[in-house]
Amino acid sequence: PLMKELFGLYRLEAELKAFLGVNHVIIVPGDADVSDWVKVEMGRAGARYLKQLAVPDQIVAVSGGSTMLAVAEMMMPTPAFKQTTFVPTRGGVGEAVELEANYIASLMAKRTGGKYRMLHIPDQLSDEAYQTLQKEPHIQEVLDSLKLARMVVHGIGDAKTMAIRRKSSPQVIDELEKGKAVGESFGYYFNRDGKIVHRVRTLGLDLDGLELVEKKVAVAGGASKAEAIVAVCSLVSQDTLITDEGAARAILKNA
Ligand code: G3H
Numbered sequence: 001p002l003m004k005e006l007f008g009l010y011r012l013e014a015e016l017k018a019f020l021g022v023n024h025v026i027i028v029p030g031d032a033d034v035s036d037w038v039k040v041e042m043g044r045a046g047a048r049y050l051k052q053l054a055v056p057d058q059i060v061a062v063s064g065g066s067t068m069l070a071v072a073e074m075m076m077p078t079p080a081f082k083q084t085t086f087v088p089t090r091g092g093v094g095e096a097v098e099l100e101a102n103y104i105a106s107l108m109a110k111r112t113g114g115k116y117r118m119l120h121i122p123d124q125l126s127d128e129a130y131q132t133l134q135k136e137p138h139i140q141e142v143l144d145s146l147k148l149a150r151m152v153v154h155g156i157g158d159a160k161t162m163a164i165r166r167k168s169s170p171q172v173i174d175e176l177e178k179g180k181a182v183g184e185s186f187g188y189y190f191n192r193d194g195k196i197v198h199r200v201r202t203l204g205l206d207l208d209g210l211e212l213v214e215k216k217v218a219v220a221g222g223a224s225k226a227e228a229i230v231a232v233c234s235l236v237s238q239d240t241l242i243t244d245e246g247a248a249r250a251i252l253k254n255a
Contacts, residue, residue: 009245016241016248019255020233024240031246032067032222038244039221043070046219046242050153053215054080058150061205062108063089063186064101065155067219072107081112087145089154090187090204091121094166101204117142125201134203146205152213156220156232157184172198183228185218185236186210192227194234207236215239226250 009027017025026045030038050060050071056079062068075081086108088101097103102118109116119142121133133139157165159181163173179197181189187200188207210216216236220229221244229243230251 012245012248012252015252016243019252020230020238020241022233022238022241025248026240026242027248028221028242028244030244032244033224033246038246039067039070040074042067042219042221042242042244043072043074046071046153046217047074047076049217049240049242050075050151051078051081053151053217054078054084055150056080056083058083059085059087059145059148060108061087061089061146061149061152061154061213062101062105063152063154064095064099064104065157066099067155067221068101068104068153069098069107071153071219072104072111075108075111077111077113081114084112084114085109085145086114086116087142087149088117088119088204089146089152090202091119094122117145119204121203125203127201130201130203139203143203147209147212149205149213151215151217152205152210153217153219154185156218156225156228158182158224158228159184159189161224163189166200183225183231185228185232188235190231190235192231194231196235210236217242219243221247223247223250226254 013025013027028041032038086105088105105116162184180191181197182192187202188196189198190196217240219242223246
């Protein structure tokens with residue numbers, strides 16, 4: 001709290017909350033693009049927030065990414081978490097396994113004493129595989145539990161960074177450039193107005209399912225994600241944004 005006062009972060013939180021139309025904003029000092037410890041602090045803030053919100057018998061949907069990994073690494077057991085089921089928002093995404101939603105959901109469960117489900121499916125499915133897999137009872141069950149999620153905690157990526165990290169094809173990269181994609185979340189790439197320009201054909205939580213989730217918590221920082229954060233907040237009715245000073249100042253500078 002003293003640090004926050006020193007940096008004038010409470011005022012920044014109020015300004016960002018008003019600008020983005022998000023119910024709660026938490027800002028940690030620094031810029032994750034510049035120093036690695038800022039992501040660790042966002043992780044700490046995220047873990048603390050999830051703990052405050054947790055109730056017994058809840059389902060928490062969890063996305064992938066290095067910021068979510070930072071959140072998972074800061075989680076601790078609580079009675080409510082022990083009765084929580086962590087479910088990945090999607091299957092594998094063709095990047096390091098530690099950054100996949102499956103791994104992060106399992107890590108959250110391990111650290112808190114909670115339960116978890118897995119979505120053992122590759123991302124970027126062919127038409128045929130998509131149709132077949134969604135009929136698999138085991139997969140159907142996990143997809144159904146995502147629909148019952150009380151909370152979703154997710155990252156927001158810069159479009160280009162994510163496309164490269166996921167080894168997207170040149171055609172996809174071209175499509176993203178033409179559509180002026182700035183951000184990515186849940187396999188959707190969108191432009192600065194929050195319009196979807198590309199979607200990874202994947203099984204998991206989609207935008208319709210997302211609307212059913214009561215509490216949507218995004219954790220994303222670094223000035224380079226400023227446009228992506230603005231776009232996601234206009235696309236999804238975000239309940240909470242946990243970010244850093246670098247992203248917050250960059251967003252408000254262009255406001
Ligand atoms: O979908 C968004 C990405 O998972 C964000 O990844 O936290 O490593 O930047 P990141």
